[in-house]
Amino acid sequence: MPYPLVKSVKVLLHVNTSYNFMSTYLITGVAGFIGSRTAEILLEEGHTVVGIDNMSGAPDLKMTQSRLSPLEQFPTFEFQFMDVESESGMQKLLAKCAPDAVLHLAGKAGVRSSMETPQAYMATNAMGTLNLLEAMRATGLKKIVFASTSSLYAGHPVPFDENLPVNSPISPYSASKKAAEMMCHAYHHLYQMDVSILRFFTVYGPKGRPDMAIYKFIKSIVEGTPINLFGDGSQSRDFTFVDDISRGIIAAVGNVGYEVFNLGAGRKPVSLLEVIHHIEMLTGKKAELVFHPFHEADMDVTWSNVAKSQRVLHWEAKYSLEEGLKRTIRWFEDSKSRFESQLSPIQNVHHNLFKRLSIERHAKS
Numbered sequence: 246m247p248y249p250l251v252k253s254v255k256v257l258l259h260v261n262t263s264y265n266f267m268s269t270y271l272i273t274g275v276a277g278f279i280g281s282r283t284a285e286i287l288l289e290e291g292h293t294v295v296g297i298d299n300m301s302g303a304p305d306l307k308m309t310q311s312r313l314s315p316l317e318q319f320p321t322f323e324f325q326f327m328d329v330e331s332e333s334g335m336q337k338l339l340a341k342c343a344p345d346a347v348l349h350l351a352g353k354a355g356v357r358s359s360m361e362t363p364q365a366y367m368a369t370n371a372m373g374t375l376n377l378l379e380a381m382r383a384t385g386l387k388k389i390v391f392a393s394t395s396s397l398y399a400g401h402p403v404p405f406d407e408n409l410p411v412n413s414p415i416s417p418y419s420a421s422k423k424a425a426e427m428m429c430h431a432y433h434h435l436y437q438m439d440v441s442i443l444r445f446f447t448v449y450g451p452k453g454r455p456d457m458a459i460y461k462f463i464k465s466i467v468e469g470t471p472i473n474l475f476g477d478g479s480q481s482r483d484f485t486f487v488d489d490i491s492r493g494i495i496a497a498v499g500n501v502g503y504e505v506f507n508l509g510a511g512r513k514p515v516s517l518l519e520v521i522h523h524i525e526m527l528t529g530k531k532a533e534l535v536f537h538p539f540h541e542a543d544m545d546v547t548w549s550n551v552a553k554s555q556r557v558l559h560w561e562a563k564y565s566l567e568e569g570l571k572r573t574i575r576w577f578e579d580s581k582s583r584f585e586s587q588l589s590p591i592q593n594v595h596h597n598l599f600k601r602l603s604i605e606r607h608a609k610s
């Protein structure tokens with residue numbers, strides 16, 4: 246394991262996160278927003294990363310390229326086009342690369358869209374996780390870090406702490422993540438798997454998902470198009486910068502038994518209108534707002550209590566919202582020229598693969 250083992254005890258004091266030697270990580274969802282940034286940080290630290298993705302969440306070719314290209318510069322990076330729902334494929338891969346830890350970030354994300362294709366969310370988030378756990382059991386792997394969500398806390402008073410009973414999910418997305426958390430627990434109990442469940446709070450940053458609020462707000466304000474706001478804009482979020490999340494994922498690789506950790510900025514939540522105002526100030530441009538009814542799968546407010554993550558993982562968010570927004574806006578404004586660069590041979594393979602998948606997806610729908 247990358248970190249010295251820490252026995253799981255009733256009161257978990259801390260995980261020793263000081264490590265000196267290089268490890269191999271398997272990252273699922275490596276072409277995604279959070280997966281690609283996490284891989285990049287690990288590769289920069291000298292680790293080996295085997296990344297898998299089925300590209301189903303790829304927003305477009307340019308974004309996928311911009312996420313994968315920096316990883317391909319490292320000889321210690323390997324990409325496999327693979328589906329976590331394929332148990333036999335995952336088993337073969339795990340047996341071959343024998344990672345020290347599996348960072349399971351692949352998933353279908355998005356609360357509202359989970360109402361349109363709930364079966365797909367259950368298949369990827371719940372069954373995909375089960376398949377991965379089975380493949381780990383069959384190959385004797387013990388450490389998994391799982392990407393869960395703050396949306397499980399819907400209905401509870403803020404700030405949310407990890408001990409709250411999260412038994413009333415309000416969307417197929419959060420229900421599918423809850424199912425996956427529970428399956429991880431069963432495998433911890435039965436097969437002594439070491440599980441870090443991480444509940445992320447609204448992640449934003451460069452190369453972020455185009456379906457998420459901050460990306461949409463920046464794009465609309467920079468390009469001068471209207472912003473569609475659901476609700477009156479007073480909904481507040483514990484916005485968390487992607488680099489903080491990636492560092493939290495890496496901090497959670499130490500052995501814990503089975504534990505749930507919040508990864509959120511942990512500061513006072515910020516309303517959507519306040520975020521829009523910040524972006525207006527930083528870009529010097531005015532937003533045009535179009536209001537729509539509040540969506541019933543949305544939450545009014547999210548806010549993480551991060552005391553446990555601070556105490557056990559020695560982790561806390563470092564980026565202020567202002568600094569995170571500055572970096573995200575700078576990336577957005579720069580990315581056009583970066584996207585126009587030539588394709589490398591590996592990028593060409595991804596390009597063609599991506600095109601084929603898009604055609605197949607369209608043919609099915």
Ligand SMILES: NC(=O)c1ccc[n+]([C@@H]2O[C@H](COP(=O)([O-])OP(=O)(O)OC[C@H]3O[C@@H](n4cnc5c(N)ncnc54)[C@H](O)[C@@H]3O)[C@@H](O)[C@H]2O)c1
Pocket residue numbers: 273274275276277278279280297298299300301302303327328329330349350351352353354355369373392393394395444445446447448449454
């Ligand atoms: N971004 C957030 O604010 C946030 C908040 C809470 C939880 N999460 C969770 O964190 C994880 C990463 O989120 P993200 O924002 O980077 O999303 P993302 O969509 O950018 O990344 C997920 C990646 O998983 C891949 N994927 C989906 N189904 C797959 C499958 N069956 N096999 C292999 N790969 C598959 C997608 O192609 C995509 O590249 C997700 O599990 C998400 O549910 C994200």
